Amino acid sequence: MDLSLIIMQLFSGIALGAVLVITALGLTIVFGMLGVVNFAHGALFMIGAYAGLYLASLTGSFWWGLLLAPILVGAFGMLIELVLVRRLYGRSIDDPLLLTFGLSYILVEGVRIVFGSDGIPFPTPSQLIGVVDLGVGFFPKYRLFVIALVAVVLLVLWLMLEKTRVGLIVRAGARDPLIMRVLGVDIGKVWLAIFGLGVGLAALGGVLAGPMRSVNPEMGTLVLAEAFVVTVIGGLGSIVGAVVAGLMVGICISMVALFAPEMATIVMFALMAAVLLIRPQGLFGLKGRA
Amino acid sequence: MTVHSTGEAPPLPQAQRLFALLADHRVLVSLVALALLPWLLPSKALAVNVLIYGVVVMGYNLLFGYTGLLSFGHAAFFGTGAYLTGIAIGRWGLPWFAAVPLAIAASMALAALIGTISTRTRGIYFSMVTLALAQLVYYVALQASSFTGGENGLRGFTVDHIGLFGAQVNFLDPVNKYYVLMVLAAIAIWVQSRILNSPFGAVIEAIRENEQRARACGYDVERCKLIVFMLSGAISAVGGCMSALHLSIVPLDILHYQTSGMIVMMVLLGGARSFFGPFVGAAVFLILEDVVSLWTPHWQIVVGAIFVVFVLFLPKGIWGTFLDVLPLARQRR
Numbered sequence: 288m289d290l291s292l293i294i295m296q297l298f299s300g301i302a303l304g305a306v307l308v309i310t311a312l313g314l315t316i317v318f319g320m321l322g323v324v325n326f327a328h329g330a331l332f333m334i335g336a337y338a339g340l341y342l343a344s345l346t347g348s349f350w351w352g353l354l355l356a357p358i359l360v361g362a363f364g365m366l367i368e369l370v371l372v373r374r375l376y377g378r379s380i381d382d383p384l385l386l387t388f389g390l391s392y393i394l395v396e397g398v399r400i401v402f403g404s405d406g407i408p409f410p411t412p413s414q415l416i417g418v419v420d421l422g423v424g425f426f427p428k429y430r431l432f433v434i435a436l437v438a439v440v441l442l443v444l445w446l447m448l449e450k451t452r453v454g455l456i457v458r459a460g461a462r463d464p465l466i467m468r469v470l471g472v473d474i475g476k477v478w479l480a481i482f483g484l485g486v487g488l489a490a491l492g493g494v495l496a497g498p499m500r501s502v503n504p505e506m507g508t509l510v511l512a513e514a515f516v517v518t519v520i521g522g523l524g525s526i527v528g529a530v531v532a533g534l535m536v537g538i539c540i541s542m543v544a545l546f547a548p549e550m551a552t553i554v555m556f557a558l559m560a561a562v563l564l565i566r567p568q569g570l571f572g573l574k575g576r577a
Numbered sequence: 578m579t580v581h582s583t584g585e586a587p588p589l590p591q592a593q594r595l596f597a598l599l600a601d602h603r604v605l606v607s608l609v610a611l612a613l614l615p616w617l618l619p620s621k622a623l624a625v626n627v628l629i630y631g632v633v634v635m636g637y638n639l640l641f642g643y644t645g646l647l648s649f650g651h652a653a654f655f656g657t658g659a660y661l662t663g664i665a666i667g668r669w670g671l672p673w674f675a676a677v678p679l680a681i682a683a684s685m686a687l688a689a690l691i692g693t694i695s696t697r698t699r700g701i702y703f704s705m706v707t708l709a710l711a712q713l714v715y716y717v718a719l720q721a722s723s724f725t726g727g728e729n730g731l732r733g734f735t736v737d738h739i740g741l742f743g744a745q746v747n748f749l750d751p752v753n754k755y756y757v758l759m760v761l762a763a764i765a766i767w768v769q770s771r772i773l774n775s776p777f778g779a780v781i782e783a784i785r786e787n788e789q790r791a792r793a794c795g796y797d798v799e800r801c802k803l804i805v806f807m808l809s810g811a812i813s814a815v816g817g818c819m820s821a822l823h824l825s826i827v828p829l830d831i832l833h834y835q836t837s838g839m840i841v842m843m844v845l846l847g848g849a850r851s852f853f854g855p856f857v858g859a860a861v862f863l864i865l866e867d868v869v870s871l872w873t874p875h876w877q878i879v880v881g882a883i884f885v886v887f888v889l890f891l892p893k894g895i896w897g898t899f900l901d902v903l904p905l906a907r908q909r910r
Contacts (some may be wrong), residue, residue, distance in 0.1 A: 318701070320733065324701045324704070324705065324889060369603075371885070371889070374889060375889075378892075379892075380700055381701075381704075384647065384701060384886045385845065385884075385888045388841070389842070389884035389885040390880045390885060392838075392877050392878065392880065392881025392884070393881040394887070395877070396875045396877040396881065397878060399875060400875055479598060481793065485794060508834065508835075512712045512834070515706075515709050516709050517704040518704065518705070519705055519706055519709065523701070523702060549720045550720075551717050556709055556716075559709055559710075563694050563695075563698065563706065564699060567697040567698050567702075
């Protein structure tokens with residue numbers, strides 16, 4: 288097996304991991320701030336892919352789909368928080384999980400009614416078709432773009448959370464919502480925005496994954512399991528954890544696919560089990576949370 | 578649900594005594610109710626499904642309702658029970674009465690493995706880990722197609738006669754089938770009741786109510802969680818055995834996370850923390866599926882919406898809420 292093949296596979300693992308990072312990040316931010324695990328996250332990822340596809344065909348440009356789908360689906364996420372999830376704060380920690388699980392049934396079936404059950408191909412945007420020669424091998428342009436975009440989004444998110452006043456409020460709100468209330472911050476609005484952001488990230492993951500996977504109503508199921516594995520490995524609520532674990536899982540999947548393709552889906556679960564046996568709270572998780 | 582009129586009357590000592598008597602003999606009362614089921618439902622096939630899923634959900638409820646552990650991976654044990662029953666009969670040529678205990682033991686071993694990893698975590702983590710590990714079982718079954726039939730499911734074993742102690746029962750007759758399977762269900766129901774009535778049953782409820790305090794009382798909480806995980810898996814596997822005997826095939830879907838989700842939905846519709854709730858939940862879910870699929874192929878959207886309404890407004894489920902309405906029932910479940 289020659290070296291350039293391994294490097295190319297490593298690279299496509301990073302691209303796969305980048306999509307996982309974005310998706311798991313949405314899940315982990317919502318958990319970190321609101322204490323809610325959004326079980327409909329996979330379904331919203333799938334809706335993001337459909338929305339991207341639909342908006343791209345409507346406007347005739349992939350770029351409009353990429354820009355508008357996360358915004359619209361994120362707004363839809365805010366509606367979900369406002370109408371449904373909000374009622375469950377203060378109740379058992381299982382209740383939001385169960386609610387969003389029921390919601391995922393409604394969303395998946397709703398998409399089936401509108402778009403049908405069959406998979407739809409998501410065309411790669413014309414500017415990103417083809418490969419780039421980077422010396423060590425030929426890399427698909429689209430995957431390079433995915434990696435670059437995810438890096439930019441991560442940077443923006445990091446700057447927003449660490450360097451702005453809004454980020455300060457969000458971080459403090461995650462630690463102690465009561466004190467924030469006492470200080471006069473409308474924490475309900477912060478939670479609404481965070482939920483919308485999490486859902487928007489799921490949708491962004493869906494649009495980015497579109498040209499790499501076929502778009503169908505069931506695509507969210509596997510993604511939800513993958514996002515769970517990533518957040519559990521990284522540590523629930525940890526942003527750094529989601530980034531490290533997402534790349535780790537992506538690379539792991541594509542390297543194993545090279546040597547033993549039938550083991551590719553199984554390996555990430557094995558990785559999760561191994562991490563849990565050593566660190567039940569995940570690699571970057573806080574001890575009290577696990 | 579037909580005794581609802583007692584709820585309006587003031588709590589009479591006599592009625593209270595009657596209810597206490599019924600609650601004390603919950604195994605017998607459950608069995609009488611289940612024995613009447615084929616004659617109350619529109620089809621015998623539906624009754625068999627209610628029986629099977631009732632047992633699976635009952636086993637699940639030991640973990641979720643009584644211990645407070647929200648697992649999203651119970652399809653793994655339901656499915657392993659079914660697969661091992663089918664494989665033991667079809668590939669290894671074992672008689673059904675040997676295949677069933679073998680399948681239950683294997684599911685319990687799997688539950689020990691998954692439980693060891695997942696009970697190291699708590700809360701929401703636990704739900705995510707059980708879901709992920711159950712998906713692992715699903716993909717293993719999908720890949721090991723020479724053993725499990727892969728995507729086509731397990732075929733090639735047919736149970737048309739059940740023979741025991743020299744007697745032969747025609748298993749193709751739906752009424753015979755129901756009552757033969759009810760023997761397995763009866764054993765599972767009795768075992769579940771014994772577990773709940775034992776000191777161990779009290780400990781798991783204590784863990785649900787306050788884990789720290791249970792630990793402070795000197796109980797090994799981690800070990801108790803693992804044991805209850807294994808028992809729960811084994812009881813749910815009984816439903817899997819029943820399903821394999823009933824269908825003579827095992828579809829791969831039985832291991833899918835949607836099956837786990839269906840189990841969770843059933844227990845919430847019926848009412849977690851109540852002994853008979855799982856059977857009520859299984860019946861309501863399956864009847865709902867039957868009725869709604871008559872007028873739309875998208876029955877899942879309706880079921881999902883009803884489930885959301887239950888989480889928001891009726892978290893105790895149908896049976897649990899009914900028991901709450903009965904003023905005399907508060908102390909006994």
